[in-house]
Amino acid sequence: MTAANITVSETPLVLYTLRRADDALILGHRLSEWCGHAPMLEEDMALANMGLDLLGQARELYSYAARVEGRGNDEDKFAYLRDVRQYRNLLLLEQPNGDFARTMVRQFFYATFADLFWRAMMHSSDPTLAAIAAKSEKESAYHVRHSSEWIVRLGDGTEESHRRAQEAIDELWAFTGEMFETCDSERGLIDAGIAIDPATLRAPWLKTVSDVVREATLALPSNDWMQQGGRSGRHSEHLGHLLSELQSMPRTFPGATW
Amino acid sequence: MATPNIPLWEVFIRSRNGLAHKHVGSLHATDATLALQAARDIYTRRGEGISIWVVPSNAITASDPSEKGMMFEPAESKIYRHPTFYDVPDEVGHM
Amino acid sequence: MYTQALNSSDGDERHVEDAERAAQFQARIDADERIEPNDWMPAAYRKTLTRQISQHAHSEIVGMLPEGNWITRAPSLRRKAALLAKVQDECGHGLYLYAAAETLGTSREELVDLMLAGKAKYSSIFNYPTLTWADIGTIGWLVDGAAIMNQIPLCRCSYGPYARAMIRVCKEESFHQRQGFEIMVTLCRGTEEQKAMAQDALNRWWWPVLMMFGPPDQASQHSDTSTKWKIKRFSNDELRQKFVDATVPQAQFLGLSIPDPGMKQNEAGNWEYSAIDWDEFKQVLAGNGPCNRDRLAARRKAHDDGAWVRDAALAYAEKRRQRATLQAAE
Numbered sequence: 001m002t003a004a005n006i007t008v009s010e011t012p013l014v015l016y017t018l019r020r021a022d023d024a025l026i027l028g029h030r031l032s033e034w035c036g037h038a039p040m041l042e043e044d045m046a047l048a049n050m051g052l053d054l055l056g057q058a059r060e061l062y063s064y065a066a067r068v069e070g071r072g073n074d075e076d077k078f079a080y081l082r083d084v085r086q087y088r089n090l091l092l093l094e095q096p097n098g099d100f101a102r103t104m105v106r107q108f109f110y111a112t113f114a115d116l117f118w119r120a121m122m123h124s125s126d127p128t129l130a131a132i133a134a135k136s137e138k139e140s141a142y143h144v145r146h147s148s149e150w151i152v153r154l155g156d157g158t159e160e161s162h163r164r165a166q167e168a169i170d171e172l173w174a175f176t177g178e179m180f181e182t183c184d185s186e187r188g189l190i191d192a193g194i195a196i197d198p199a200t201l202r203a204p205w206l207k208t209v210s211d212v213v214r215e216a217t218l219a220l221p222s223n224d225w226m227q228q229g230g231r232s233g234r235h236s237e238h239l240g241h242l243l244s245e246l247q248s249m250p251r252t253f254p255g256a257t258w
Numbered sequence: 259m260a261t262p263n264i265p266l267w268e269v270f271i272r273s274r275n276g277l278a279h280k281h282v283g284s285l286h287a288t289d290a291t292l293a294l295q296a297a298r299d300i301y302t303r304r305g306e307g308i309s310i311w312v313v314p315s316n317a318i319t320a321s322d323p324s325e326k327g328m329m330f331e332p333a334e335s336k337i338y339r340h341p342t343f344y345d346v347p348d349e350v351g352h353m
Numbered sequence: 354m355y356t357q358a359l360n361s362s363d364g365d366e367r368h369v370e371d372a373e374r375a376a377q378f379q380a381r382i383d384a385d386e387r388i389e390p391n392d393w394m395p396a397a398y399r400k401t402l403t404r405q406i407s408q409h410a411h412s413e414i415v416g417m418l419p420e421g422n423w424i425t426r427a428p429s430l431r432r433k434a435a436l437l438a439k440v441q442d443e444c445g446h447g448l449y450l451y452a453a454a455e456t457l458g459t460s461r462e463e464l465v466d467l468m469l470a471g472k473a474k475y476s477s478i479f480n481y482p483t484l485t486w487a488d489i490g491t492i493g494w495l496v497d498g499a500a501i502m503n504q505i506p507l508c509r510c511s512y513g514p515y516a517r518a519m520i521r522v523c524k525e526e527s528f529h530q531r532q533g534f535e536i537m538v539t540l541c542r543g544t545e546e547q548k549a550m551a552q553d554a555l556n557r558w559w560w561p562v563l564m565m566f567g568p569p570d571q572a573s574q575h576s577d578t579s580t581k582w583k584i585k586r587f588s589n590d591e592l593r594q595k596f597v598d599a600t601v602p603q604a605q606f607l608g609l610s611i612p613d614p615g616m617k618q619n620e621a622g623n624w625e626y627s628a629i630d631w632d633e634f635k636q637v638l639a640g641n642g643p644c645n646r647d648r649l650a651a652r653r654k655a656h657d658d659g660a661w662v663r664d665a666a667l668a669y670a671e672k673r674r675q676r677a678t679l680q681a682a683e
Contacts, residue, residue, distance in 0.1 A: 025430075032424045032437050036417035037651070039659025040264070041448045042285055042296040044417075048441035049299050055434045062430075076429045100662045142298075149291055156672065157665025164661070249428035249486060256544055258428035258486065258536075261462040261656070264663060266455065283521070284452040286461060288666035289673065300445055304525070323392045 003254035006073055006081045012185040014069045015088065016195055017129070018078065019231055021061035022089035025079055026239070027110060028054030029246055030097055039100050046146060050107070053139040057132065064128050080250040084233070084240045091230040092175035094239040098168065101161065104150045105168035111143035112208050113179045116201040125193035148212045155216025166218050177226025179205075265314060267293040269301050272309035279311050287312075382583050387513040390456040398582055399457050402512050404473075405584065406454040407464040411475035413447035415648050419483045420492060428486055435532050436489065442529070446522045453514040469653050477634065478565050480642030487540055487547075487554035493533015495555075495562045495600065501526060502596045503566070511583040534603070541607045548608075555604070556612040563626065564634045566593040572631075597624045 008014065031051035038044035062075035092110060097103045118140055121133035154165040180202045182190070189195035213220055229235065249258065264286040270279035282301050287293035293312040301307065321329055337343050346353050374393055381388065388394055417440050424440060427433035451461040467473040478496055483489065504526070507519040540551040567589040579585035587595075601624045604611050615627040636642065 029425065032433070035424055035437060035440050036414075036421040036444070037655040037658075039655070039662035040286065041414070041444055041451075042287060042292075042300065043659075043662075044444045045303075045441060045448070046295065046299040048437055048444070049303065052434060052437055052441075055430065055437070059430050059434070079430055080428075100659070146295055149295065153288075153292075153666050153669040154662070157669045158661065160661050161665030161668075245425050248426050253428075253544070253546065256428075256547060258432055258539060258543075261466050261660075262663070262667060263460050263462050264667065266452075283449055283518075284455070285448065288663075289670040292666065300448060303441075303445070320391060323389065 002251045003081055005083050005086065006077050008073065008078075008082065008086065009069055009071060010185075011069070012189050013126075013194065014065050015185055016189055017061050017065040017068065019088040021058045021065060021078065022087050023093055023110075023114075024054040024061065025058035026087070026089040026242065027093040027106075028052075028058060029242060030093065030095075031103075031107075033097055034103065043100075047103075050139075050143050050146070053136075053143070057136050057139070060132050060135075064132070076250070080247045084235050084243060086233060087230075087235065087239060087243070088233065089230055089239075090175070090178050091227055091236055092172060092178065094230070094236060094242060095172065095175065096238055098171075099164055100150075101154050101164040102168040102171070104147050104154065105165065105172055107143060108147035108151050108212070109172060109176050109209065110179075111140050111147055113176075113198075113201060113205050115140040115144050116204055117196070117198065120196040120201065123193075124195070129194065144208070148208075151212050151218070152216045155213070155218040162217065165216065169213065169218060170221050173221045173223070174225060174227045177224075178228050178230060181228060181231065183231060264288055266316075267297070267312045268315050268318065269297040270311040270313070271297075271301055271307035273307055275308065279309065282306075284315065285312075379581075382511050382581075385583075386511075387516065388511050389513045397578070401579065401582070402515065402584065403454055403457045403459055403464075405579075406450055406457075406515055406518075407459070407467075408474050408476075410447045410450035410454060410464070411468045411473055412479065413443045413450060415475045415479045415652060416496075417443050417447075418648055418651055419479055419481070419644070420489060422483045423486060423489050426486070427489075432536070439493070439529055439532060442525050446518075446525070449518040449521055450515075453512075453518040456514045465656070469649070469656055471640070471649060474638070476565060477637040477642060478561050479648060480637050480644045481558070481561050482644050484557075485550050485554060487537075487550040488558070490533050490536030490540060490551065491554040491558045493529055493531075494537050494603070495533075495558055496565070497526060497529040497533060498600065499562050499565045499596050501530060502592050502599075506586040506592075507584075509583075509586065515584075537607055537609075541609065551607070552609050555609050559612050560629065560633070561637075563593060563597070563629055564631075564637075566590075566596065568631065568634070569629075594623055597626055598622070 008018070010018070028051045031047050031054065034047045035044065035051070038047055058079070059075050062078045065078065066073045066075065090110070092106060095102075095106060115137060118133040118137035122130055122137060124130040124133060151165065154161040156162070180198045182197060182199065186195055190197050210220060250256070265288065267285055267287055269282050269285060271282045272279045285293065285296045285300055287296050290312060294310060297310045297312050302310070375395055378388075378394060378398075388398075420436065420440050420443075424433065424437050427436050451464060454464060455461055464473070468475065483492070501523065504519050504523050508516055508523055510516045510519065537551055540547040570588045570590045580588075601611060601616075613627050616624055618624050637645070640646075
């Protein structure tokens with residue numbers, strides 16, 4: 001016996017909130033995989049702190065989505081009882097940790113976006129999202145600081161660290177375009193001032209990323225082909241494995257309280 | 259092969275406005291920026307601080323414990339430096 | 354102050370064990386004074402403490418692994434956040450303890466290298482596997498419970514940096530045992546399957562937890578001098594008894610049975626437990642526990658995989674120094 005998937009009525013606001021919640025949960029989960037295995041104890045502490053920030057964001061966003069949806073779902077049902085096709089996170093965030101360079105580049109690309117996103121969302125006409133944004137912006141601002149310091153050290157460190165950092169950028173670059181995409185269901189929210197148009201964040205994002213990458217003596221790839229699909233549930237193969245681990249307990253013991 | 263040493267730093271935290279920075283512990287970091295970040299991640303996880311100083315451990319010069327007598331005991335006999343040494347009549351009140 | 358440089362600069366003088374200094378040192382200990390890093394201390398005191406504090410630090414770091422095994426599978430988001438925070442705390446505790454050990458003159462890197470080479474011990478409890486979610490509850494309840502019993506007296510240990518580290522650790526750990534017990538309460542109030550999971554975990558962890566307090570008093574090799582130096586304030590058996598007496602009523606509250614059918618309460622109110630299988634303890638200590646190899650392999654892998662990152666940060670710092678020197682020269 002296993003627990004079945006929940007159904008979600010994805011009204012535009014529910015869907016919008018779930019997308020951000022899934023982003024935070026999946027990246028937070030990836031960072032939590034580092035716990036006990038980081039390059040030095042000081043970094044183990046830092047990675048766990050960022051993971052905890054993201055888990056906290058995910059929980060608030062899921063709880064809000066549950067309230068808006070009003071059908072008896074809650075943070076754990078959203079997290080544990082939706083399958084790959086129901087998850088709405090960015091492809092970038094489900095990519096495996098790889099080495100420390102891969103994790104830091106993923107963190108840097110996303111945090112730079114998230115910080116701009118939350119800063120803009122602080123002016124959302126939806127007071128709950130605005131409040132979550134105000135808290136999340138401070139967290140993501142630190143994630144930008146932390147990851148960009150590491151990008152510079154890895155890029156301008158040794159030959160090996162430079163090579164690894166450049167490889168990470170090259171491998172992950174194609175997943176960055178998805179952050180700035182909007183789908184039709186978000187148009188109404190944007191017009192109502194509840195959501196923001198992420199396309200407006202692309203230029204400031206590129207400026208910060210280019211500046212740091214240049215300081216790190218690294219380069220951004222010239223290819224502009226971008227992968228998409230995470231927002232509508234077409235994921236990479238990695239997410240299924242992540243979810244089978246994340247969800248194993250509630251799936252194995254349906255209805256139990258932990 | 260022996261693991262290369264990463265420099266040691268001392269961490270000082272101001273817990274509230276108006277209080278002085280206080281030594282809370284140490285950490286390892288290759289430079290000051292990373293040391294400051296690590297201090298934040300290690301020593302302020304429970305809201306312990308509003309300001310951090312990090313200092314390379316080898317930048318601290320300490321007094322020698324074996325010279326404790328010479329260094330500190332001469333001050334102990336200077337009781338006239340303390341307000342309680344002086345008598346002020348009660349009717350004058352607090353001074 | 355926590356400075357390596359100061360400690361190692363003092364050279365030969367420190368190792369001259371003249372009787373007068375040793376007597377003065379013991380008088381300070383007897384007067385309940387704290388010993389600080391740059392104070393004179395007998396070489397054996399330094400050695401004992403370096404060994405004990407670094408073993409304690411290794412235990413915190415290796416101890417991240419069995420619980421870390423369940424972070425990605427924690428059954429709710431609330432539990433996941435609590436477990437990640439708890440395992441992270443253990444990392445912090447390892448870090449505080451290495452720093453305390455370093456004040457005695459050996460660098461963290463040297464201490465870690467010894468552990469990775471299999472030449473330093475860590476608590477044998479972490480060589481047992483975490484098989485189910487109930488193990489996470491049991492570790493919090495019993496392993497952290499036992500650790501707290503051990504650690505509270507260490508807050509008054511004669512060596513200042515160790516005592517201060519322990520005060521910080523004990524303060525932070527106060528949530529760990531409660532976190533574990535809450536998991537156990539939830540399981541024991543849950544389905545039959547969950548309760549069976551809780552009982553099974555208790556059955557597997559009970560005896561290894563009793564072994565955490567170390568060999569029985571008549572067999573303990575370090576106790577006498579450690580007591581004289583006020584590093585240790587209670588004997589292994591005293592702490593073990595205190596732990597058992599505190600734990601039995603908690604198990605009763607949960608409705609779980611302690612896997613020791615011969616256990617009975619004596620007239621003084623203490624719970625008398627059956628003989629502990631010290632052969633098992635010796636085997637685990639000798640490297641033959643179920644997870645010894647996995648634990649060391651995991652720590653070695655993290656260390657080796659992280660080498661290029663540490664090298665990069667060191668290289669960057671060196672480049673920055675050189676650039677600054679060049680700029681200053683211009």
